[in-house]
Amino acid sequence: MKAWFTVLLLLTLGSILPLSAAAQTPIRILACEPEWAALAEEIGGDDVIVHSATHGRQDAHYIRARPSLIAKVRRADILFCSGAELEIGWLPILMQRGARSIVQAGQPGHIMAADHVDVLERPEVIDRSLGDIHPGGNPHVHLDPRNITILAEVLANRLVTIDPSRSSAYHDRLVSFKARWADAMTEWHERVQNLDGMKVIVYHKAWPYLLQWSGLNRVASLEEVSGIPPTASHLAHVLELARNHGAQVIIRAPFEPVDASDWLSGKTEIPVVELPFTVGGHPEARDLFSLFDITLTSLEEIRDRP
Amino acid sequence: MHEIARLIRATVIGLPILFMASMVYPQSDPPTTEELAAQISALKQDYESRIAVLEARLASIQAKSASTDHKAVPASKPSMLSSDNTFNPAIGVVLNGMISEYSETDSSIPAFQFGHESERPEEGLTLGHSEITVSSNIDDKFYGNLTLGLGVHAGEPTELELEEAYIQTLPGAGLPDGMRIKAGRALWTLGYLNELHVHGDDFSDRPLPYRAYLDNAYNDDGLEVSFVLPGDLYSEIGAGIFRGDDTPFAGSRSGREAWSTFARLGGDIGNNSAWRIGGYILDGEARNRAGAGHAHAEDDGHGHDEEAHEDEEDEHGHENGEEHEEHDLAEFLSDGSFTGDSRLYGIDFRYTLAPTGNARDRELILQGEYFRRDESGEYELQEEHEECVDPADPSTCEIHMESIIETLSSDSEGWYAQAVYKFLPRWRVGARYSRLSTPDDAELSHDPHTTSAMIDWTNSEFGRIRLQYSRESLARGYDDDQFMLQYIMSLGAHAAHSF
Numbered sequence: 001m002k003a004w005f006t007v008l009l010l011l012t013l014g015s016i017l018p019l020s021a022a023a024q025t026p027i028r029i030l031a032c033e034p035e036w037a038a039l040a041e042e043i044g045g046d047d048v049i050v051h052s053a054t055h056g057r058q059d060a061h062y063i064r065a066r067p068s069l070i071a072k073v074r075r076a077d078i079l080f081c082s083g084a085e086l087e088i089g090w091l092p093i094l095m096q097r098g099a100r101s102i103v104q105a106g107q108p109g110h111i112m113a114a115d116h117v118d119v120l121e122r123p124e125v126i127d128r129s130l131g132d133i134h135p136g137g138n139p140h141v142h143l144d145p146r147n148i149t150i151l152a153e154v155l156a157n158r159l160v161t162i163d164p165s166r167s168s169a170y171h172d173r174l175v176s177f178k179a180r181w182a183d184a185m186t187e188w189h190e191r192v193q194n195l196d197g198m199k200v201i202v203y204h205k206a207w208p209y210l211l212q213w214s215g216l217n218r219v220a221s222l223e224e225v226s227g228i229p230p231t232a233s234h235l236a237h238v239l240e241l242a243r244n245h246g247a248q249v250i251i252r253a254p255f256e257p258v259d260a261s262d263w264l265s266g267k268t269e270i271p272v273v274e275l276p277f278t279v280g281g282h283p284e285a286r287d288l289f290s291l292f293d294i295t296l297t298s299l300e301e302i303r304d305r306p
Numbered sequence: 307m308h309e310i311a312r313l314i315r316a317t318v319i320g321l322p323i324l325f326m327a328s329m330v331y332p333q334s335d336p337p338t339t340e341e342l343a344a345q346i347s348a349l350k351q352d353y354e355s356r357i358a359v360l361e362a363r364l365a366s367i368q369a370k371s372a373s374t375d376h377k378a379v380p381a382s383k384p385s386m387l388s389s390d391n392t393f394n395p396a397i398g399v400v401l402n403g404m405i406s407e408y409s410e411t412d413s414s415i416p417a418f419q420f421g422h423e424s425e426r427p428e429e430g431l432t433l434g435h436s437e438i439t440v441s442s443n444i445d446d447k448f449y450g451n452l453t454l455g456l457g458v459h460a461g462e463p464t465e466l467e468l469e470e471a472y473i474q475t476l477p478g479a480g481l482p483d484g485m486r487i488k489a490g491r492a493l494w495t496l497g498y499l500n501e502l503h504v505h506g507d508d509f510s511d512r513p514l515p516y517r518a519y520l521d522n523a524y525n526d527d528g529l530e531v532s533f534v535l536p537g538d539l540y541s542e543i544g545a546g547i548f549r550g551d552d553t554p555f556a557g558s559r560s561g562r563e564a565w566s567t568f569a570r571l572g573g574d575i576g577n578n579s580a581w582r583i584g585g586y587i588l589d590g591e592a593r594n595r596a597g598a599g600h601a602h603a604e605d606d607g608h609g610h611d612e613e614a615h616e617d618e619e620d621e622h623g624h625e626n627g628e629e630h631e632e633h634d635l636a637e638f639l640s641d642g643s644f645t646g647d648s649r650l651y652g653i654d655f656r657y658t659l660a661p662t663g664n665a666r667d668r669e670l671i672l673q674g675e676y677f678r679r680d681e682s683g684e685y686e687l688q689e690e691h692e693e694c695v696d697p698a699d700p701s702t703c704e705i706h707m708e709s710i711i712e713t714l715s716s717d718s719e720g721w722y723a724q725a726v727y728k729f730l731p732r733w734r735v736g737a738r739y740s741r742l743s744t745p746d747d748a749e750l751s752h753d754p755h756t757t758s759a760m761i762d763w764t765n766s767e768f769g770r771i772r773l774q775y776s777r778e779s780l781a782r783g784y785d786d787d788q789f790m791l792q793y794i795m796s797l798g799a800h801a802a803h804s805f
Binding site for chain 1: 389408449471472476477478481483484485486499534535538540541542545566570571573574577578580581582660662664665667731732766767781803805
C-alpha cells in the first residue's frame with residue numbers, strides 16, 4: 001500500500017519533468033471549440049501551440065471537466081471560448097482547478113467571443129421550465145463570418161499584449177487572414193444570395209447566426225425546449241408547420257440526435273442535411289474557409305435537387 | 307522659428323531613441339552605424355506594429371458598428387443598473403426523497419463502528435438528505451460556500467447539519483499558478499466520492515467502505531493546500547491539516563490532530579475517453595469514538611449474526627452471577643468506544659468513455675476505490691452489572707456500569723467497483739459491488755459485501771429519478787433485499803460537475 005503510494009507520487013512528480021525551456025517559448029492557446037482553435041492557428045501560426053477542448057463532433061454544452069483539460073488550463077496563456085455561458089457546465093471548474101491567473105476573466109488571456117460581437121436571442125424571461133437556456137443569449141456566434149473577422153482582431157490584439165516580441169508576426173498573419181477572409185466572404189455573399197432565403201427546419205437553436213447572415217428562413221425547431229428532447233405533440237406541430245410553409249431542408253449538426261429529423265424527413269420527404277457546424281464537423285471542413293464552403297455547398301446541393 | 311521647432315522635435319524624438327538604444331546594449335562598446343541603423347529599424351518595426359494594432363482596433367470598432375447596422379434583431383445588452391439583488395450569492399437547493407423496502411430489520415456491520423449518516427435510509431416513505439447551498443465569489447481573491455444539510459430520521463427532530471462552510475482562493479489571489487488553498491469545513495480531497503455531495507452519486511447509498519470508515523464522508527474542519535503541476539499530464543498534489551473531530555477521528559484536544567496528503571494523475575486516451583487515478587492518506591487520533599452501533603445493541607441487537615446473537619442473549623440474561631461475560635472481539639470493535647491512532651490509505655480510479663464524444667448521449671463510467679485502515683488503541687465497552695444485597699429481593703439490587711477495556715490493533719480493508727452505462731440520453735443503468743474484509747482480530751468468518759444494481763432516468767440536468775436494488779450480506783445468514791426508489795431534484799444555481 002505504501003509502496004503503491006510512493007510509486008504514484010513519483011509518477012506525479014515525474015510527469016512535470018519533461019518541461020523544456022526553449023528559447024522562444026510558444027504561446028499556449030486553449031480553445032474551447034474547434035472554430036476558435038482554427039482561428040488561433042491562422043493568427044498564431046508557428047508561434048503558438050493550440051489545443052481544442054472539444055472536437056467537431058462534440059456538443060460543447062456538455063463536456064466533462066476532464067483532468068487533461070485542467071492540465072491544459074494550468075499551462076494556457078490564452079483561453080479562447082464562445083462564452084455566453086455555452087461552457088458554463090465545465091469551464092468555470094477548469095479555470096478554478098487549473099488556477100492559471102492569466103486566463104481568468106478580465107485578464108488578457110481570457111477571450112470570450114460573445115463579449116465582442118452582437119449576441120442574438122438574449123432571453124427576456126429566464127426560467128428553467130424553458131429548458132437549458134443561456135441568459136447571455138445564443139453563444140454560437142462563429143457561424144456569422146463577420147464575427148470571425150472581429151475575433152481575429154481581438155485575438156491578434158491579445159497575442160501582441162501577451163507576447164510583444166512577436167507582434168509583427170501576429171500582425172502580418174492578421175492582415176493576410178483578413179484579406180483572404182474578405183475575398184472569401186465576397187464569394188460566399190454571392191452564393192448566399194442565390195440560396196434565396198431557403199426555408200429550413202433546424203434541430204436545436206444552434207443556427208441563428210448562420211440564418212441571419214445567409215438570409216435563410218427558419219420554419220421551425222425540432223427541439224422545442226432547449227436541452228430537452230422533443231415531445232410527440234411538438235413533433236406533430238412541427239410536421240404541420242413543415243407542410244404548411246413548404247420547408248425545403250432540415251438542418252442538423254453532427255452532434256445532434258438523428259431520430260427526430262429522420263422521422264420528420266420520412267413523413268414529409270424533406271431532405272435532411274448534416275452541416276459541419278464547426279471545423280472538423282465534416283471530414284473536409286479542415287479550417288474556417290472550408291467550414292463555410294462546405295456549409296454552402298451542402299445547401300446548394302439541396303437547392304439544385306430536381 | 308521653424309528650425310527651432312524642428313530641432314526641438316528631433317531632440318524629443320531622438321533622445322528617447324538614443325536612450326532606448328543605449329538601454330538595449332548598456333554594457334557593450336559604442337555601436338557601429340550599422341548596429342544603430344538595425345536598432346532604429348527594429349524600433350521602427352515595433353512602432354509600426356503597434357500602429358497596426360491600433361488600426362486593427364479601430365477597424366474592429368468600425369466593423370462592430372457596421373455589423374450592428376446589418377442585424378435585424380437588436381441585441382439588448384444587460385442594463386448596468388445595480389440593485390441589491392445583483393450581488394446576491396448563488397443559491398441552490400437539492401430535494402431528495404425516497405421510498406424503500408428492506409427484508410431485514412437492521413443494517414449495522416459486525417466488527418465495525420457505525421455512524422448515524424451511514425445507516426441505510428429509513429424504510430418506507432422518507433425524505434432523504436435535502437440540501438441548501440449558498441455560494442459566491444467574495445471578491446477577486448476568494449470564493450465562499452455554505453452548504454446546509456437537512457437530515458430527517460424517523461422519530462427525531464429534523465437535524466440541521468453544517469456540511470460545508472469554506473472559503474477558497476481564486477486564481478486571482480496572487481498565489482503561484484496552480485495552487486489553491488481551501489479553509490473551513492469542506493468535503494476534503496479523499497478518494498473519489500468524498501468530495502461529492504451524496505446527491506451527486508451514481509447510486510442511492512454510499513458503498514460499504516465509505517459507510518464503515520468515514521460515516522459517508524469526511525468533512526472535518528481544516529485547511530487544505532493543493533497544487534496542480536505544470537505538466538502535459540494532469541498531476542496534482544496536496545496536503546491538509548484538520549481538527550480531528552469527524553469520523554474516523556473524535557474528541558480532538560489540540561484542535562489539529564489529523565492530516566492528509568494526496569496525489570492524483572489523469573489524462574485522455576484518444577478523443578473520447580479520460581482517466582484519473584489517485585492515492586490518499588488520512589491520519590489522526592480518535593478519543594472515545596463511539597459507534598452508533600451501541601444504541602442498536604440496546605434495541606434488538608445484531609439480530610442477523612448468529613454467533614453475536616447468541617452471545618447477546620447470554621449478555622442480556624445477566625443474572626447468572628458471572629463477574630464478566632465473554633465478549634468477542636467483534637463486539638469491542640463495533641460497540642466499544644475507541645481511543646487510539648487511525649490511519650486510512652486509499653487509492654481510486656475513474657475512467658469515462660463517451661463513444662461519440664458526447665457524454666450526454668452515451669457514456670460508460672468505470673470507477674473503483676480501495677481503502678485500508680490501520681487502527682490501534684483501546685476499545686472500551688460499558689457493561690451493565692447488577693449487584694444485589696439480597697438475591698431474593700429485587701429492590702436491593704443496584705445496577706453498576708463497568709467498563710472493560712481491550713487493547714487491539716486492527717487492520718481492515720474495503721473496496722468497491724462500479725460501472726454505469728448511459729445507453730440513451732436520459733437512461734442509465736449501473737452495477738456496483740462493494741466489500742469489507744473484517745479485521746482478523748474479530749474472528750468472524752464473514753466479509754460483509756453488497757451487490758447493487760440501479761437504473762435511473764434523467765429528465766434534465768436538474769431532475770433525476772432512480773430505482774436501486776441491493777442485496778446486502780453484512781453477516782452470515784443475513785441477506786437484506788433492498789429496494790429504493792428515489793428522486794433527486796435541484797433548484798436554482800447548480801454547481802458545475804467535476805470529472
